[in-house]
Amino acid sequence: MSTTPTLQDVLNQIDTSLPAATDRLMALLRIPSISTDPAFKGDVANAADWLVDELNSLGFEATSRPTPGHPMVVAHAKGGAGPHILFYGHYDVQPVDPLNLWDRPPFEPALEETEKGTVIRGRGTADDKGQLMTFVEACRAYRDITGTLPGPITIFLEGEEESGSPSLVPFMVENADELRADVALICDTGMFDADTPAITTQLRGLLGEEITIKAATRDLHSGHFGGAAQNPIRVLTKILASLHDETGRITVPGFYDGVPEISNALRAQWEDLGFDDKAFLGDVGLSIPAGEQGRTVLEQIWARPTCEFNGILGGYTGDGFKTVLPAEASAKVSFRLVGTQDPLAIRESFRALVRAMVPADCEVEFHGHGASPASVMSTDSQLFAQARQALTDEWPRPAAFIGAGGSIPIAGYFKTYLGMDAMLIGFGLEDDQIHSPNEKYDLRAFHKGTRSWARILGKIYGVE
Amino acid sequence: MSTTPTLQDVLNQIDTSLPAATDRLMALLRIPSISTDPAFKGDVANAADWLVDELNSLGFEATSRPTPGHPMVVAHAKGGAGPHILFYGHYDVQPVDPLNLWDRPPFEPALEETEKGTVIRGRGTADDKGQLMTFVEACRAYRDITGTLPGPITIFLEGEEESGSPSLVPFMVENADELRADVALICDTGMFDADTPAITTQLRGLLGEEITIKAATRDLHSGHFGGAAQNPIRVLTKILASLHDETGRITVPGFYDGVPEISNALRAQWEDLGFDDKAFLGDVGLSIPAGEQGRTVLEQIWARPTCEFNGILGGYTGDGFKTVLPAEASAKVSFRLVGTQDPLAIRESFRALVRAMVPADCEVEFHGHGASPASVMSTDSQLFAQARQALTDEWPRPAAFIGAGGSIPIAGYFKTYLGMDAMLIGFGLEDDQIHSPNEKYDLRAFHKGTRSWARILGKIYGVE
Numbered sequence: 001m002s003t004t005p006t007l008q009d010v011l012n013q014i015d016t017s018l019p020a021a022t023d024r025l026m027a028l029l030r031i032p033s034i035s036t037d038p039a040f041k042g043d044v045a046n047a048a049d050w051l052v053d054e055l056n057s058l059g060f061e062a063t064s065r066p067t068p069g070h071p072m073v074v075a076h077a078k079g080g081a082g083p084h085i086l087f088y089g090h091y092d093v094q095p096v097d098p099l100n101l102w103d104r105p106p107f108e109p110a111l112e113e114t115e116k117g118t119v120i121r122g123r124g125t126a127d128d129k130g131q132l133m134t135f136v137e138a139c140r141a142y143r144d145i146t147g148t149l150p151g152p153i154t155i156f157l158e159g160e161e162e163s164g165s166p167s168l169v170p171f172m173v174e175n176a177d178e179l180r181a182d183v184a185l186i187c188d189t190g191m192f193d194a195d196t197p198a199i200t201t202q203l204r205g206l207l208g209e210e211i212t213i214k215a216a217t218r219d220l221h222s223g224h225f226g227g228a229a230q231n232p233i234r235v236l237t238k239i240l241a242s243l244h245d246e247t248g249r250i251t252v253p254g255f256y257d258g259v260p261e262i263s264n265a266l267r268a269q270w271e272d273l274g275f276d277d278k279a280f281l282g283d284v285g286l287s288i289p290a291g292e293q294g295r296t297v298l299e300q301i302w303a304r305p306t307c308e309f310n311g312i313l314g315g316y317t318g319d320g321f322k323t324v325l326p327a328e329a330s331a332k333v334s335f336r337l338v339g340t341q342d343p344l345a346i347r348e349s350f351r352a353l354v355r356a357m358v359p360a361d362c363e364v365e366f367h368g369h370g371a372s373p374a375s376v377m378s379t380d381s382q383l384f385a386q387a388r389q390a391l392t393d394e395w396p397r398p399a400a401f402i403g404a405g406g407s408i409p410i411a412g413y414f415k416t417y418l419g420m421d422a423m424l425i426g427f428g429l430e431d432d433q434i435h436s437p438n439e440k441y442d443l444r445a446f447h448k449g450t451r452s453w454a455r456i457l458g459k460i461y462g463v464e
Numbered sequence: 465m466s467t468t469p470t471l472q473d474v475l476n477q478i479d480t481s482l483p484a485a486t487d488r489l490m491a492l493l494r495i496p497s498i499s500t501d502p503a504f505k506g507d508v509a510n511a512a513d514w515l516v517d518e519l520n521s522l523g524f525e526a527t528s529r530p531t532p533g534h535p536m537v538v539a540h541a542k543g544g545a546g547p548h549i550l551f552y553g554h555y556d557v558q559p560v561d562p563l564n565l566w567d568r569p570p571f572e573p574a575l576e577e578t579e580k581g582t583v584i585r586g587r588g589t590a591d592d593k594g595q596l597m598t599f600v601e602a603c604r605a606y607r608d609i610t611g612t613l614p615g616p617i618t619i620f621l622e623g624e625e626e627s628g629s630p631s632l633v634p635f636m637v638e639n640a641d642e643l644r645a646d647v648a649l650i651c652d653t654g655m656f657d658a659d660t661p662a663i664t665t666q667l668r669g670l671l672g673e674e675i676t677i678k679a680a681t682r683d684l685h686s687g688h689f690g691g692a693a694q695n696p697i698r699v700l701t702k703i704l705a706s707l708h709d710e711t712g713r714i715t716v717p718g719f720y721d722g723v724p725e726i727s728n729a730l731r732a733q734w735e736d737l738g739f740d741d742k743a744f745l746g747d748v749g750l751s752i753p754a755g756e757q758g759r760t761v762l763e764q765i766w767a768r769p770t771c772e773f774n775g776i777l778g779g780y781t782g783d784g785f786k787t788v789l790p791a792e793a794s795a796k797v798s799f800r801l802v803g804t805q806d807p808l809a810i811r812e813s814f815r816a817l818v819r820a821m822v823p824a825d826c827e828v829e830f831h832g833h834g835a836s837p838a839s840v841m842s843t844d845s846q847l848f849a850q851a852r853q854a855l856t857d858e859w860p861r862p863a864a865f866i867g868a869g870g871s872i873p874i875a876g877y878f879k880t881y882l883g884m885d886a887m888l889i890g891f892g893l894e895d896d897q898i899h900s901p902n903e904k905y906d907l908r909a910f911h912k913g914t915r916s917w918a919r920i921l922g923k924i925y926g927v928e
Contacts, residue, residue: 204687206687206787208785208787210785215749215750216748216749216750217748217749218748218897218900218901219899219900219901220748220900221870221898221899221900222770222772222774222798222800223668223670223800223868223869223870223871224654224765224869224870224894225748225765225869226765226770226772226798226800226869227754227755227756227764227765227768227770227800227869228744228745228753228754228755228761228764228765229745229748229750229754230750230752230754231754231772231773233704233773233774233775233776233795234704234705234708234772234773236701236776237700237701237704237705237773237776238705240697240698240701240705241701241702241704241705241706242705244698280692281692281693284680284681284682284684284689284693285679285680285681285682286679286680286693286694286825287824287825288694288823288824288825289692290691290692290693290694290695290823290825291691291692292691297692300691300692301688301689301690301691301692304691306686306690306691308686308690308695308698308787308789309695309697309698309701309778309779310686310697310779310780310785310786310787310788310789310790311697311778311779311780311781311786311788311790312697312700312701312776312777312778312779312781312793313776313777313781314773314775314776315773315774315775315776315796316774316775316796317775317776317777317794317796318500318559318561319500320500320627320628320833321627321628321672321674321774321796321798321833321834322500322558322559322774322775322796322899323670323672323772323774323798323870323871323899324774324775324899324900325772325774326774326775329776330781331697332779332780332781332785332786334686334690334785334787336686336687336690336691359752359754360751360752361745361750361751361752361754369784369785370785404687405687405688405689405690405691406685406687406688407687435685
């Protein structure tokens with residue numbers, strides 16, 4: 001006598017199989033799939049193959065697809081009814097240097113007991129192998145309980161996220177018909193806090209610019225030429241110092257075109273989150289919000305655009321002193337963008353502003369480093385409502401719609417190239433130390449993350 | 465039958481032995497005596513020993529004298545009558561970076577034919593090994609022709625000039641009786657132009673300051689923290705950009721206390737020099753004087769104080785882009801001083817100005833790098849007149865009394881600590897590229913420089 005399987009059966013299966021799921025994640029974590037370092041090219045391919053085998057064993061039709069860089073893993077579950085969803089994650093990881101700051105070998109992951117609970121320690125645990133495996137394990141639980149995958153699902157896993165995703169857009173464009181779905185689910189973000197799940201609905205865009213000021217044809221002695229010759233460091237600092245006014249606003253003409261005020265509803269919801277400004281800044285030794293005056297820290301990092309100087313170099317920077325007037329000086333400048341700010345228009349306006357400040361005897365060279373607009377997801381679809389409810393059912397506190405200061409260009413690409421909305425749901429925490437030594441992912445995040453996806457899939461495909 | 469040797473005999477000997485003298489200089493140039501880099505400590509000592517051997521072979525009593533840093537070379541020729549002169553030079557050299565801009569290995573010197581004549585190419589050729597060897601070779605020619613050195617001469621060679629001369633004053637004070645002479649001859653300056661020799665009578669002082677702005681306790685991700693956390697590069701550029709007003713004047717309070725206007729007589733002599741602003745700047749690809757408005761280029765480089773930025777560093781400066789908010793940023797700032805400007809008072813005023821601009825959440829650290837006042841020499845002694853005549857006899861145009869933009873603190877130290885006037889005579893040219901890649905010294909400067917010292921020694925010791 002067979003009964004219709006329930007969501008609770010699926011959740012029970014996830015609970016029971018947690019040790020086995022953890023072992024599978026450990027196997028993936030042991031593959032050092034560092035995408036930026038050519039020495040690990042074979043390992044990146046091995047991680048793709050491991051995932052292909054895993055997904056095929058669950059009933060997906062999975063393949064590793066070559067690109068000019070690292071392969072894409074694409075897996076389809078074609079049966080079933082309901083919305084076609086596409087799940088995105090990445091199986092490559094950050095480099096591990098400085099290795100001496102790790103407390104264990106980064107590719108020999110292990111469970112560790114900490115004050116805050118059990119964690120999975122190792123490179124890629126939180127970013128992004130642990131996260132992508134929450135979705136895979138949720139699919140497995142459905143297969144185990146129902147004998148089949150829950151609906152028409154495509155899994156799309158990238159191996160170049162940590163090296164700028166050079167093949168992503170070409171691959172998307174070339175395989176648009178195959179990849180297009182009703183919605184994209186992206187699992188590469190965090191919770192609001194350890195008890196509050198989140199759907200990230202606004203992501204800042206990013207415009208990168210490198211400027212180099214050139215003056216004399218060679219380095220000069222500041223005794224011989226000082227006072228008469230242009231100093232490119234001086235020119236550069238004058239330019240950079242002019243980019244913010246005394247209230248912290250950015251002076252590039254037209255910069256604030258397309259910067260929206262957040263809605264009252266969102267502002268109220270963010271206030272309810274009880275974000276602790278003091279703790280956020282205190283963790284890194286700071287205490288005073290440094291951005292635009294009159295804005296909360298959450299607004300400053302989620303909803304306001306910025307201009308930051310990420311690097312500056314000129315003249316003699318070694319030990320001691322050298323009285324050189326350098327021939328050139330350069331800076332890396334980045335703008336975080338929100339709303340409908342146009343990165344290319346801002347690039348032109350920024351460059352015009354800089355050119356106007358360069359003295360007649362100097363030259364400026366520009367080098368662009370990426371230009372992606374902000375993403376703001378519509379939050380009034382049924383899928384958003386379902387996902388929010390599913391997350392709220394699983395965790396102690398209701399799910400929040402939050403912003404993210406960082407840029408995840410993939411969300412914009414799904415919109416631009418495939419016409420799909422994206423929903424960003426992830427289970428990372430601020431203290432996961434992604435991109436740093438001793439990266440970890442809470443075992444609780446892995447377990448309840450898997451359960452969260454099971455609940456979301458249940459809402460979407462009607463398993464109650 | 466012996467005749468009294470004449471100055472002409474000495475000059476002929478210099479002409480004949482030029483190839484051998486050049487070979488000796490090459491041997492000294494091959495020793496990489498970079499004083500700022502601890503890796504070259506042994507080489508600096510080797511250069512001192514080489515000079516000790518050389519001077520002993522000429523009849524000096526020469527020794528290498530230890531200091532807490534690099535050794536001093538002190539050599540005495542005690543016989544003979546007439547004024548006791550002390551010759552100063554330095555045998556250490558600047559670092560060679562950026563090495564890739566050198567057309568040949570910097571410590572494999574060679575003669576090269578250029579459009580402007582034969583040059584000796586290599587690190588230290590003009591600053592200061594080639595220059596100090598002009599005096600040594602003049603002494604050798606006297607010894608070769610007369611069998612003895614021309615008079616009571618002390619040679620005093622330093623190995624720390626390019627790293628701020630930390631041991632110089634203590635050594636001078638400790639050995640004051642041994643070093644005190646009637647006048648100091650300093651060979652570390654330049655000609656007015658290739659045909660016009662010069663005695664440098666005013667030298668700017670130098671105050672070096674390194675400032676480091678610190679914000680967060682670690683590097684931050686500009687996506688997560690950008691907008692809310694202090695950016696030390698931004699703080700630093702605001703500070704540096706405030707140090708000059710729109711007319712090029714320096715804004716440090718009290719900075720212009722003690723800055724004199726030059727005399728009408730000196731102004732008239734400088735105008736007679738026919739200094740070519742366009743050519744001076746044009747040689748290095750510039751065309752517009754960048755200093756204080758309303759001042760000639762000669763005033764800007766010889767008679768006006770400056771504030772220059774010699775180095776700046778913060779954040780990510782490698783290839784590509786990294787969206788980091790750095791924990792700190794630093795700059796090396798130097799002030800050239802004139803008249804009776806007080807370096808220590810300016811240091812305090814500068815630091816107070818900087819501290820007042822550092823936001824509450826940031827810290828600033830200062831590191832001082834030397835503080836020497838300007839020197840202005842009296843020009844009405846007999847020795848000045850003799851030297852001026854000797855130089856005029858050797859070169860196509862009469863010798864000029866000039867200023868120098870660079871700082872040679874040693875001149876002030878001789879006055880302060882030993883009560884001696886100093887005469888600065890050197891044969892460098894603007895295009896020697898000292899402190900830069902491809903440093904050179906004209907073979908003509910080396911040759912006629914040696915002849916010039918022979919003529920000056922002839923005037924002083926009555927060899928006609």
